[in-house]
Amino acid sequence: MKVGIDQIGYFTPNKYVDMVDLAHARNQDPNKFLIGIGQSKMSVADATQDAVSMGINATLRYLNKINKSKVGLLIFGTESSVDQSKSGSLFVKSALKLDPSVRAFEVKEACFGLTAGLMIAQDFVRLHPDQTAIVIGSDIARYGLKTAGEVTQGAGSVSLLISSNPRILELNEGHSAYSEDINDFWRPNNSKLAKVDGKYSTQVYLDFFKHTFNDYKEQKNLETKDFAAIVYHLPFTKMGLKANRIAIEGEDEETNARLMDSFTAAKELNANVGNIYTGSLYLSLLSLLENGDLKAGDLTGLFSYGSGAMAEFYSANVVEGYEKQIDKAGDEALLAKRKKLSVDEYERIFSEALEDPKNDVELVSDEDSGKYYFAGIKDDIRQYQAK
Structure with a gap:
C-alpha cells in the first residue's frame, strides 16, 4: 500500500520587507543578503498572525478538496507555540470544524517538527488506510532587529494531508x-x-x-x-x-x-x-x-x-498528475498581494508583535476576508476568528 502526501497548502502573512531596503538600512551591500544569504524578501507577521492562525489558513487552502470525515489525526509541529500546555492543534481543529474523534497534539524539535509529525502520520495511515492525517508546520522566525540573524527571519505555515494512494508524492x-x-x-x-x-x-x-x-x-x-x-x-x-x-x-x-x-x-x-x-x-x-x-x-x-x-x-x-493537486496560481497570488513595508514600518510591526496584548483588548486584522487571525486574549484565553 502506498502512503504519502495527497495535498499541500501554504500560507504567509500579507506583509514583507525587501532585502535591498533592509541592507541599505543596515549599511550593508545588498549582495550580501541577495547572494551571500540568498534571500530576496522576508514575510513579516504582525500582532494578529501567530503559528495557530497561519496553520489554520494553510490548511484552508485545500480543505474544500478533501473528505473531512476521513481525517483521524491532526499533528501541529512548531517551535513558536502559543501555550505551554494546550496544543495548537486543538485551536486548529476547532476552526476547521473537524470531528471530536480526531486525535490532536503538538510536537517540537526545532525545525524538525513537521517531519516528525509526517513520520507519525505515515505510520498512522499505514495502520488505518481508510483514514487521513493532517500535519502542519507553522512558525515565526525571530532573531531580533539589527542582529546577525535578522536577514534569516520570516513567517509562514505549510499543511500536508497524508493518505493512502496519495496524489502528489508516495x-x-x-x-x-x-x-x-x-x-x-x-x-x-x-x-x-x-x-x-x-x-x-x-x-x-x-x-x-x-x-x-x-x-x-x-x-x-x-x-x-x-x-x-x-x-x-x-x-x-x-x-x-x-x-x-x-x-x-x-x-x-x-x-x-x-x-x-x-x-x-x-x-x-x-x-x-x-x-x-x-x-x-x-x-x-x-x-x-x-x-x-x-x-x-x-x-x-x-x-x-x-x-x-x-x-x-x-x-x-x-x-x-500531481500538477492537478497543487495551486500554483493561488500561491503566486498570495505572494503578489503582500504589502511592501518600509524598514521603519517593519521595525514597528516587529516590535509590536513581541508584546502580548492585554486581556480584553480585541485585535483587528487587515488580512483578506476569510483569513483567520489572532483576535486577542479574553479572560486569559486566546481568541481566533475569521476576517
Missing part, C-alpha cells in the same frame, strides 16, 4: 536519522527571540546532511545520480546550496546540471518568504513541484534538519 519506506545534543540554536522560555551560533549551526547542518545522505544511499543501494531532485530545509537558501554542492561533488555533468536546476526551482518560494522553521523543507518541496521539471515516478530526496540537533533523510516518488 513516501518510500525507510530513512536515515542522526541526532546529537548540541547548542547551535535555541530559544529559552523567557525569550521570544531565538539564540543562534550561525557559523556553528551551518557546519552542523552540513555535517548532518553528509551523514544522513550517505547512510541513506548505502541503506537503499542508491547513487546520487538516481535522484531526480533533492530538497533541503532552507533557513536561508544559501545553506541549502552548500548542501547541494556537497551532494553533487564528483558527479557526472548531467547529474550536476539536473540537481542544480532542481535546487534553483526549489528555492524560489523560500527566497521570497524567508525562514519558516518547521515548514521550510516543505515550502521548498512545494516550490520544486511548482517550478521544477518533474515527471511521474521521479525519485526525490528530502533532507530535514532541526537545530539542537536532529536530522533525517528520506525519499519519495512523484505521482502522475
